[in-house]
Amino acid sequence: MTRHLISSADLSRAEVEDILETAASMHDLQRREVKKVPTLRGRTVINFFFEDSTRTRSSFEIAGKWMSADTINLSAKGSSTSKGESLRDTAMTVDAMAVDALVIRHNASGACQQVAQWVRCSVINAGDGTHEHPTQALLDAYTLRTRLGDLDGKHVVIVGDLTHSRVFRSNVITLKTLGAKVTVVAPPTLMPSGIGAWSTADGFATSWDLDPVLDGEGEHGPVDAVMMLRVQRERMSGGFFPTPREYTVGYGLTRDRLDRLVARNDGVLVLHPGPMNRGLEIAPEAADSPQSVVLDQVSAGVAVRMAVLYHLLAGDDTPAPVAATPVTEGAAR
């Protein structure tokens, strides 16, 4: 595995599977009374968030702490602009503190890739603009695999604002890496440009209509999981679609759609990266249904991020955390 995790495309199938297996043992740790392992003792991880985030930041923070790394949260409001410090200066400043990893959330696509070229430490992409969010894709894959087993040939449908979604971009890569069949659904105004050539090259299907996909018409086939994407509030007034009501009718996972989905597909899963707009892209009945694995995703987030930190930061001679003994606070090793 490389020094950085910038894009889901950085990971081969073997590497994804390796991380997910490590994540499974981390997940076991979470159920212990004492959750801390000494694996990353003495290492420093900075969570540098240029954009607001609650769940991703706290998830990385908990992951680092349970691994015994020193984790520090930094936030910078808004993007760097021509008036402020350059991104390079900001990155070099933090790197000069001899940290081991920089977890970056930035509102600009590509920011993590740029930073990775300038610093000595590992860079982990915690979401860059409308580009990628690779740890989200890993935790979604973890969640899916826990319920569905091997994802080879499983059909995952991703619905919503694809244009502005880094969750979609990373998920489509990781799901294809794991052999899943993927269909993405959005109105034409929320389909990324060039999706035709892109989907052909990368082997996933696209649709402007949700119902034929959920109903498994024609070549679509049965559905194993539906991933609903959040519709950003600021997109609603941007002319991407006329009204929230119309969006829900066309693309929401309504109670009626959920009922039809469950009737046709035994054990179908409903995912959402959160935060949910209940009543808009997902009905409360779907969000709270037995099919929903939304909280499983959150829980997997910590384990998967622990696994990523372990694979990027632990040296070859560091014992795998499964073998490590839990430590209590302040205990000498």
Place this chain on the structure above:
Amino acid sequence: MSRLVIRGARLLGADAADLLVEDGVVTEVGSVTAPSDAELLDADGLVALPGLVDLHVHLREPGREDAETIATGSAAAAAGGFTAVFAMANTNPVTDTAEAAERVLDLGRACGLTEVVPVGAVTKGLEGAELAELGLMARSRAKVRVFSDDGHCVHDARIMRRALEYIKPFGGVISQHAQDPRLAGREACCHEGEVSGRLGLPGWPGIAEESVVARDVMLARHTGSRVHVAHVSTAGTVEVIRWAKAQGIDVTAEVTPHHLALTTDLLVGYDPVYKVNPPLRPTEDVEVLRAALADGTIDAVATDHAPHARHDKEHAFVDAAFGMLGLETALSVVSDVMVHGGLLDWADVARVMSTTPARIGGLAHQGRGLAVGAPAHITLVDPDREVTVDAAASRSRSRNNPWHGRTLRGAVEATVYAGRVTHDARNGAGTRRELTNATTSGADL
């Protein structure tokens, strides 16, 4: 009397001849017996072109002298073979008055390395709302003929119409930066297509350029005035211009070297050195642009030389400044892509990089150079020397050079501006020395 003999140059790439230059004017062409006091410039094997003319540069002075000055920009121009450059108006303050235009003119003359021709803003402060003092700029010593809000589109159709009408009495031209701000806003920074979709970068669709050009050629027809399309970047724009020219509409167009050679896929690494406006386009557009330059649909090559301080480029891609250097590499790119690519010969290069841009910009004394009686603005080119571009070696004050590390076939060997050698790649003379020694220029020749 100052005398210069250029020995054995292939005029426009054809037969070799000597040129005698006396007091800035070509006085003899053919087999010249060098007067004893003449400076000699050996041009054996070199192609002689009329001095290159660039309709579109940003020299950043006044306002951003940390990125470029008229002096450093002039040095870069001389090194690139240019004997005239049109300095865009988006400085601080904006060139929207006669006084501002004259100041740019005077600073250029003081350098004396190339003719610096100020472009006047179309609207006050480039704000797109009220006409700038177009007439006063035209009447000034700077004799402004080219007006542009470049960096911004004159997007209001009524303002554009009025500007086109108003400049008719003094033979002006509006150079339009075609970008519908509603279809491609300030954040738009990557050609809208598969690459922008994958990278999650705000798309800059070709239609944002094409729709404005379509409107403007109709306004040019309606007003009987003259419009020039800056930095054409798409095949669709070429179609519109071809149609307009077939109707007899007075439209001309330029293309940049980077749009003739660099493509969207370079953005995959999010390196802001490749961030430019309009954005780099896919190969299909690039091929159409090359063909359009070859068949005359596109009239001229212009660099859009856009220096930026390092700290303005070292931001996240969407936040970084737009633009790339171009003056020193333009001829090499055109040579490599168009001449060695079999699309243009050297007479064509003289047309698209000198004669036609001089005509579009209203410079009667430029774009000639190789005939008896012409002001001696001459560029000597080695058509086969390969240059590997080194950003650090640039005369520009900035380093945002997308050609760094690339090898191009064809290079400017020497530049003669108003009878004086302003650049000589072979003995290192020229630029620096001339920069300090220059007192007067021959800009009025």
